[in-house]
Amino acid sequence: MKKLFIMLAMIFAVSLVTSPVVEAKKFGGSKSIGKSHKTAPAQPTATNTPTTAPAGAPGKKGMMGGMLGGLLAGGLLAALFMGGGFENIQIMDILIMALVAFVLFKIVRTVMASKAGAQQRPAYAGASQPSPNMQREAAEQTGTANSGSNSFGQAASDVPFDLPAGFDLPGFLEGARSHYKTLQLAWNENDLSKIQEYVSIDLYNELNNQRRELTGDQHTEVMFLDAELVRATHNANLAEVSVKFSGRYRDTVEGVEEEIKEVWHLERNVTQANSPWLIVGIEQ
Numbered sequence: 001m002k003k004l005f006i007m008l009a010m011i012f013a014v015s016l017v018t019s020p021v022v023e024a025k026k027f028g029g030s031k032s033i034g035k036s037h038k039t040a041p042a043q044p045t046a047t048n049t050p051t052t053a054p055a056g057a058p059g060k061k062g063m064m065g066g067m068l069g070g071l072l073a074g075g076l077l078a079a080l081f082m083g084g085g086f087e088n089i090q091i092m093d094i095l096i097m098a099l100v101a102f103v104l105f106k107i108v109r110t111v112m113a114s115k116a117g118a119q120q121r122p123a124y125a126g127a128s129q130p131s132p133n134m135q136r137e138a139a140e141q142t143g144t145a146n147s148g149s150n151s152f153g154q155a156a157s158d159v160p161f162d163l164p165a166g167f168d169l170p171g172f173l174e175g176a177r178s179h180y181k182t183l184q185l186a187w188n189e190n191d192l193s194k195i196q197e198y199v200s201i202d203l204y205n206e207l208n209n210q211r212r213e214l215t216g217d218q219h220t221e222v223m224f225l226d227a228e229l230v231r232a233t234h235n236a237n238l239a240e241v242s243v244k245f246s247g248r249y250r251d252t253v254e255g256v257e258e259e260i261k262e263v264w265h266l267e268r269n270v271t272q273a274n275s276p277w278l279i280v281g282i283e284q
Contacts, residue, residue, distance in 0.1 A: 025218050026249055027180075027187040028262065029210050034203040034281030035265050039230035039242050040159040160233035163241075164270075173227045176243050176264070181222050184249070187211065188218040199279045200267070219253040222260070230263060239268045241277070 163169070179198060186194040190211060196204050224247045231242035242265050250257040265281035 025187070025214055026220055026258075026260075027184045028207070028282040028284070030284055032281070032283045033206045034200070034279075036281050036283050037231055037240075037242055037265055038159055039244065039263055040157055040161070159231055161229075161231070162234060163232045164234050164239060169229065172241075173229065173243070176227045176245075177225050180225055180227075180245060184220060184222055188220055203280055203282075219251045221250055221252070223248045223250055225260060234270065237269070237271055239270050241266050
C-alpha cells in the first residue's frame with residue numbers, strides 16, 4: 001500500500017513537468033470560417049517570413065519539458081523498482097520531491113517564454129512606405145482600373161483583380177494590418193462589441209461561439225505582419241477584396257510562437273455612402 005501511494009505521488013510530480021504547452025489562441029481560430037473565395041497564389045517577397053522556428057525556439061509540445069520529464073520519470077521508476085529504495089521514505093520526502101518537480105516545471109516554462117521573447121523581430125514593409133510589390137500593384141491598378149481587364153497583368157488567371165477607380169491600395173493594406181492587430185487585442189480581452197464593428201453578422205455569430213469556448217485571459221501578440229491583395233472585384237452594388245496576411249504571433253505566457261498565414265475576405269456595400277468594409281470570411 002505504501003509503495004502504491006508513493007508511485008501515485010511520483011506520477012503526479014512527473015505530470016507537472018511533462019504536461020504539454022497550451023497553444024496560443026489567435027483571432028479567428030485555426031480553421032476556416034465564413035465565406036471563401038478562390039484567390040491568386042501568393043507573390044514572393046524579398047523579406048520572407050520564416051516557416052519554422054529557429055533552433056532552440058519553443059514548440060507546441062514543450063520538447064524541453066518532455067525531455068526533463070522523461071529523465072525524471074525514468075530515474076524515479078528505476079529507484080522505485082530496483083533495490084527497495086523507498087522502503088523507509090517518509091511523507092515529507094514525497095512532498096519535497098513533488099516540490100522539486102514543480103520548480104523544474106516552472107523553470108522550463110520561464111526559459112521557453114524568455115526564448116520566445118528574445119527572438120529578433122524582422123521588419124516588414126509598409127510601416128512608413130509601401131513595399132515594392134505594393135508599389136507595383138498600385139501603379140498597375142492606377143493605369144488599368146477602368147479598362148475592365150486584369151489590373152495585375154494576369155490575363156490567364158480566373159481570379160478577378162478589378163478594383164474601383166481611385167482605390168488607395170497602399171493605404172488599404174496599411175489599414176488592414178492595423179485592423180488585424182486591433183482585432184487580436186479585442187479577442188484577447190474578450191471585447192466582442194469591438195469585434196462586431198469589423199465583421200458581418202454571420203461571421204460574428206461564429207466568432208462569438210468560438211470565443212465562448214475559451215476560458216481565462218488570452219495573451220496572443222502579433223510580432224510582425226505583412227499583407228497583400230490576392231483578389232478584388234466590384235459591381236454596382238458590392239465591392240469585394242481578399243487580403244492575405246503573413247507574419248508571426250506568440251504567447252509569451254504559454255511559450256508558444258507560430259506562423260500567421262491566412263486570408264480575409266471583405267465586402268462593402270457601395271450603394272451606401274461611407275459604408276465600412278466588413279470581414280465576411282477567414283480562410284486558414
